[in-house]
Structure formats: C-alpha cells, structure tokens
Amino acid sequence: MIYLRLFLAFVQIGAFSFGGGYAAMPLIQAQVIDTYHWLSAADFADLVTIAEMTPGPIAINAASFVGNQVAGILGAVVATVSVALPSCIFVTILAIVYQKYRKMTLMQGVLATLRPAVVSMIFAAGLTILLPTIFRDGVISFAAGDFKIRSAIYFIVALFVLRKWKPNPILVMLGCGAAELIVQLILR
Amino acid sequence: MPSHDKKHMLRSLFLSTLYLSAFTFGGGYVIITLMKERFVDKLHWIEEDEMLDMVAIAQSSPGPIAVNGAIVLGYKLGGFPGILVSVLGAIIPPFVILTMISFFYSAFKSSFAIQALLTGMRSGVAAVILSVVWDMFIGVVKARDAVLLLVMAAAFVCNYFLHINVVLIILAVILIGIVRTLLRGRKEARS
Incomplete structure (x- = not known):
C-alpha cells in the first residue's frame, strides 16, 4: 500500500537525520530515489532547488512534494506527518528527561562523532546532484556531448562567488538560473 | 493558568510558529534564533x-531542527496541547507551499x-551544497x-562507493560514539 510505503520511508528520514539543514538530504535520496524510485535524479535536483528557494525544513518540503507527486494530497499529509513523528516522540522524551537530569554528555558525545559521517554523506549527496549536472548520465567524461560546459562554468563561478563574498545562496542560485535562461534565449 | 489565558497562549504559540516557519529561509539554525x-x-x-x-535539545535530536525547536517550545509553554499547536504551525507553511508547487510541477x-x-x-545548488560541505x-x-x-x-566510502544503507551507517557511527563517550567518561573519572 502506497501510504504505508510513504510512512515507512519518511519515518526513517525523520528518525535518522541528525544535524539539521542538509543532513536529511542523503536519507531523502536513499529512500526516494534508490529504494522506492519515486523521483528521478533530475527531479531530486529540482526538489532540492525548490526546497532551497522556499521557507521550511528540507525534510518537510521533500515530504510534502514527494507525497503529492506519488499519492496526491493525502499522500502529502501522510508523508509530512511521518517525517515529523520521530521528532515529536524523541524530542518530547528528551525534554522530559532533560528537565530531570539537566545533563546530556552522552548525547553530545554521540553527536560529535556523528557529525563527520553526516558531512561525508552530504558530500556524497551533493556529488550525485553535481555530476549529472555537469556530465551527461553523471559519468565523468570530457568528450564532446558528454561534458556540459555551460553548467560547469556556472558551477565554478557560483562556487567562487560563494567563497569570496558569502552572498545569500538564493541569489547565487537565481543568478545561475538567469544566466542559463539568457543563453538559451539567445541560442534559440 | 486560567483557561482563557491558556487558550490565548496556545493561539499565540500557533501564530508565532506559523509566522516564523512561513518567513524563514535558510533552515533550522535561523528559525531557532528567531524563536529566541x-x-x-x-x-x-x-x-x-x-x-x-x-536549542541544544533541538539540535541534538534527529529530525528537522525547526520542528524540534517547535516541540521543546510547545512542551515548555503548553504541555502536550502546546506541542500539537506549535508543530502544526511549523509544518503548515512549507506543506501548503510545496503542495502548490507540486501541483504545478509537470x-x-x-x-x-x-x-x-x-x-x-542546479549548478548553483551544487555549488551551495559543496560550499557548505x-x-x-x-x-x-x-x-x-x-x-x-x-x-x-569510512562513511564516505561506505555511502558513495559501497552503497551501504545510510541508516545502517548512522547506526554504526552512533554505536562508535556511545562507546567513545563512555570510555572517555571512565578515563576522566579515573584521573
């Protein structure tokens, strides 16, 4: 049943994304692309783009979007509630325990060890967005037709601008989009 | 707290988290600052x-930080009804926005x-993610x-090259973290 599958996928995403922000991305990718094939890699890249442009946590954005795409508005409700459910249980317990003991050394120690793993998994998820953006089929190859030179230029310029001036990321993304739109209008 | 006060507080809690969630770009850390x-x-x-x-609880728990923040806040201010109200407030804006986008996506x-x-x-998103990484x-x-x-x-090799399930990797690292923290605690207790 589709609702059960949405529930199982998004409960896992909610329960195992530690560290906020992009930490949910590798989990969303694993469930939504690799396990259930609900989105293509290109759709996933669009989803991350849309999530960046809109307010709200990426996990909630992904749940609402994927739920809708797969099973309509009810699917979206199921997916969104599922992704928030582990938080509701875990944080409530932690808040109660914390009121009593006021110490979280173990929790913080675990989190410190988890952070490097999360970094490398976000990196891996970033690569699966970057490679198909720059190379046809996501396989590194500089042969004509395989290498999308415009996308590579936008990427390098965007990275440079981000590192050098630390602007609002949304502006950088819009800049890349506008550049491609202008080029395609000229080429048409 | 008299019941009309409590009702007022719950409504205010709901509207606050709704407002914060609707207008906060840039993820959990930003929304927590605004909550403060x-x-x-x-x-x-x-x-x-x-x-x-x-904030420490919200950040160390799994799940979206904005939702976690709404839960601790809701629990502190209004108990279980508070949790319900503040989580709904945090979820509704992205839910409505993404539902509309999804509707028009094709x-x-x-x-x-x-x-x-x-x-x-897409090039810009890849650059933003890799810059954060x-x-x-x-x-x-x-x-x-x-x-x-x-x-x-090890996590990178397991995830990217060996395609090992992300959840398994996280569970394994949590185990390493627990063992390390306990060992360190014992060492400190001894010295």
Missing part, C-alpha cells in the same frame, strides 16, 4: 538560559523558461581528532 528573539526577548515567556538548553517542467531556469539553478569539512579537520577523520572517510 520572539519568546525570550520580546514576550519574556522563557528565560535565556533555558532557551539555550532547548506544467512547470514543460515550460521553456522554467526548464532553462531550473537547469542553470567544505565549511563543515574544515570544522571536522580542525578538531584534530584521528577517529573523527577516520569516521568521515
């Missing part, structure tokens, strides 16, 4: 110290202009902890 501004500095419902502890995708825009933006990577390297570097390398 509103509930500590403006409304004086929570003490500063307690808010810092609540039409979106066939539009020439949107297609070109999204194609270009770089900062996080430097943070881990600066800790000068061999075990953490090893965990980072």
